[in-house]
Amino acid sequence: MTDTVATAPSRSIVTEIPGPNSRALLERKAAAVPQGIPHQLPVFIAEAHDAIITDVDGNRFIDLGCGIGVTTIGHTNDAVVAAVREQVGKLTHSLFGTTPYEPYVRVAEYLAKHTPGDFAKKTFFVNSGSEAVENGVKIARKFTGRRAVAVVEHGYHGRTNLTMTMNFKPAPYATGMGPLASDIFHAPGSYPLHDGLDGAEAAERTQYYLEKHVGVSDLACLVIEPIQGEGGFIVPADGYLPAMQEWCTANGVVMIADEVQSGISRTGATFASSLFGWEPDMVLSAKGIAGGMPLAGVTGRAEIMDSVHTGGIGGTFGGNPVSCAAAVAVFEQIEEHDLNAQAQRVERVLRPLLDELAERHEEIIEVRGRGAMLAIELVDPATGAPVPAAPISKACGEDGVLVLTAGTDYNVLRFLPSLAITDDQLREAVDVIDRAIASTKAA
Known part of the structure; x- marks a missing residue:
């Protein structure tokens, strides 16, 4: 597994999102692939390793989705x-x-x-x-x-x-x-x-x-x-x-x-x-x-x-x-390599960060989950109505972090990081999520 202390690649956004190469591919997708197949982050991925995905324009994203929980062990894990x-x-x-x-x-x-x-x-x-x-x-x-x-x-x-x-x-x-x-x-x-x-x-x-x-x-x-x-x-x-x-x-x-x-x-x-x-x-x-x-x-x-x-x-x-x-x-x-311990590490780092996020944003009504399967549920404190998670996810993506949504009422942000993610990458990702929540409230 990745050494959680060693320096690992971070996110890096070098073009607008989507960049020109992704835009060209999105046009090809629209012509060749049914519209029923969506895309949450409008970029095309060229390569990935551990917790970082890189698109065709050279943008690097911290991946908190893992292909909806598939690459738990990390993208392109060496042993796999x-x-x-x-x-x-x-x-x-x-x-x-x-x-x-x-x-x-x-x-x-x-x-x-x-x-x-x-x-x-x-x-x-x-x-x-x-x-x-x-x-x-x-x-x-x-x-x-x-x-x-x-x-x-x-x-x-x-x-x-x-x-x-x-x-x-x-x-x-x-x-x-x-x-x-x-x-x-x-x-x-x-x-x-x-x-x-x-x-x-x-x-x-x-x-x-x-x-x-x-x-x-x-x-x-x-x-x-x-x-x-x-x-x-x-x-x-x-x-x-x-x-x-x-x-x-x-x-x-x-x-x-x-x-x-x-x-x-x-x-x-x-x-x-x-x-x-x-x-x-x-x-x-x-x-x-x-x-x-x-x-x-x-x-x-x-x-x-x-x-x-x-x-x-x-x-x-x-x-x-x-x-x-x-x-x-x-x-x-x-x-x-005791991957269960790695999932427990992710929870020890990420859960307190999400709890702190909830203290700053009153619409976060609950932080829940186990291990590297955590989520926050969003509700308007004034009305009790569900707060849509999609705009927050979009803002995160534009700032270099892939975050998935969930929930019967579409008001949950879910976090499925790989067990290869570093502590620093988790902290950086939560900083991005913090800004995204603030920006969507101000919009």
Whole structure:
């Protein structure tokens, strides 16, 4: 990992944003790429390393987004790059279900070791987080023989037909794209800032909804993000997740942790579920698992995973050998370099800076999150109305820091820095965020 004391590159804005080369590419994008694919920062990236991205005009940005949590280990991590180069020279593709290869098995072994719970587990691989969610649901239905799928409010699970139905917020992910999938139920979850409930109370509310509006005998699975991502990095009240797991186990319901964004050392634990004392029946991983290469895993209790007949799961590109080699390199660094400690370091530095920011800006109603997955929620103190986060994000980008937005009401700034970011880069980034908040208020 990057030495947090050594001097590292900083941001450097040498043109207007976007610069001339990015503007030319934006014109080409408009002509060749559907308008449904947006861009938050209107620049084209030429290269990146650790926590710095450089655009085609030579502007350098501190990256607090990591491709939405993908390059947790850092852009172009040396060990990941070396593993990919070596694997490309050996084997680029072989359908694992036809002619297997060792890296696939090795990553499955790492997941069995690092996901919460001391019980036998098995894993198979797909290409994306949405695919992992789809397959988790499919397996739960097969195992239980039940039809219904439950999720909780403010959740986000993907852009496929099933997963966009599972999302709490249909716009923009499902607008005009129906008919949607059937047998999906949205239950109240745990949002301490707004519901004021402790974990036991929130769990009782969720259970009541599921018992009365779904019916336990029809419920195959409950899918929950341990820390909700697109919903605004919502951290549930203590005790909520274990209470829901106990209820699910008692009622024969498969409880699934969607750790697509929160997993792989993002929160200071290899999987965020363990921070809450939760041992899910199934864990879904993606994003940070392969250091920027496309890979997603479905890991579950062996008896659940083995309930599927031969040929019922898999896919042509799932568990590609190059992506698996990259994932091996990530897990080796989790174990050898204690990436969880690096995420904890990020929180120790960034959280107090964000708390100080909240003291200066009264519209910051809460600072929340864990590890290198932190956020601030913005509300107008006079009216209680959500404060849009997009103008602040735009101002940050123009000043050399990439910051993502989130939240059901689009009023959350979320911070997903890589674990390679230095303390100085974090401080510099927060200074930029401070100025951006001030400038948008003055506008």
